[in-house]
Amino acid sequence: MKLTSLGSGSKGNSLLVSAKDGFTETTVMFDCGFGIREMQRRLERAGRFPADLSALIVTHEHGDHAGGVLAFARRYRIPVWMSYGTFQSLGKDFSGMDVNFCRDGDSFVVGGLQISAFTISHDAREPLQFHMTDGAMKFGMLTDTGQVTPHIANALSGCDALMVECNYDDRMLEKSAYPFYLKKRISSVYGHLSNSCAGEFLAQVDHSRLKKVIGAHLSQNNNLPELAREAIEEVVDAGRTEIVVAGQDDGFEWTEIA
Ligand SMILES: [Zn+2]
Ligand SMILES: [Zn+2]
Structure with a gap:
């Protein structure tokens, strides 16, 4: 795949x-x-x-x-x-x-x-x-969710590759010029996953088979690719697991799950 x-x-x-x-x-x-x-x-x-x-x-x-x-x-x-x-x-x-x-x-x-x-x-x-x-191989995708429910963690357990939303960095969102209601919407349980939430999710889900993690749906205003990568690296072994961060313009190139 x-x-x-x-x-x-x-x-x-x-x-x-x-x-x-x-x-x-x-x-x-x-x-x-x-x-x-x-x-x-x-x-x-x-x-x-x-x-x-x-x-x-x-x-x-x-x-x-x-x-x-x-x-x-x-x-x-x-x-x-x-x-x-x-x-x-x-x-x-x-x-x-x-x-x-x-x-x-x-x-x-x-x-x-x-x-x-x-x-x-x-x-x-x-x-x-x-x-x-x-x-x-099993691949799972998770973007556009404000929280990781037990139902989601269960559906995505045991994946060989995961694409997970790293929408925003908590501090960048807090300091951003976005109006209060928008900050509330993004960070609500019906909004988007932050870098730290993505990290918590990766730590919590069964990742014993995980070979590849893709950070996705990054905000262009409230996040940086380096911060998303750092959050993922904190919980997965970068030596065993390849980390990719998707971009708005370029996405990411074809990558094999094997
Ligand atoms: Zn979206
Ligand atoms: Zn959406």
Whole structure:
């Protein structure tokens, strides 16, 4: 299994996961938070075409995740997966398209990937995050949650690779020029994970198989890649576990979980 991010942060998110099943490769896209031209450009940079995508899976309705979903999936006839709550919140006309609903606890198969949904704690209608396996490796993703519930820790235990939100540094957020209500929203249990929360999560979850950690969804105003990396390094053994930090413009390059 391998993955790449086309961009990660509050200005747009999209993640590709590829798995080989015999000679055929399945690639699924999680979220499409960029406009159609920008998506094409970023996909091309990752060496993929829209026709390579077997599914577009949407985590929740916020613009940085779902802003480009309808236009992109419609133009390239890509099957879409999302919760019914996300579908309703988007309130867009998906008629004639291949739309599939999933909810907390559901698993579904796309080519060589089995993908499982779990609920998180975020100010959206029915937000989901996912873990998946190609039969050998388990990858889990966790962004856009204000807290790590026992349910989340349970869903993500025993992963070979984890992508975890490192949205903000506590001190940088506190000192930032953001209005009080926004600071409250970001740091609430329905907001985003801080570097220190990401570290606590990594320490608490079963990380015995963990080979790779990706820090993601960093705030461009309230965080620095070095601070996110430090928080991860504090709890995982950097000698045994590769640490990657995703960027808004560059995401991160294809990386194999093996
Ligand atoms: Zn987001
Ligand atoms: Zn969100």
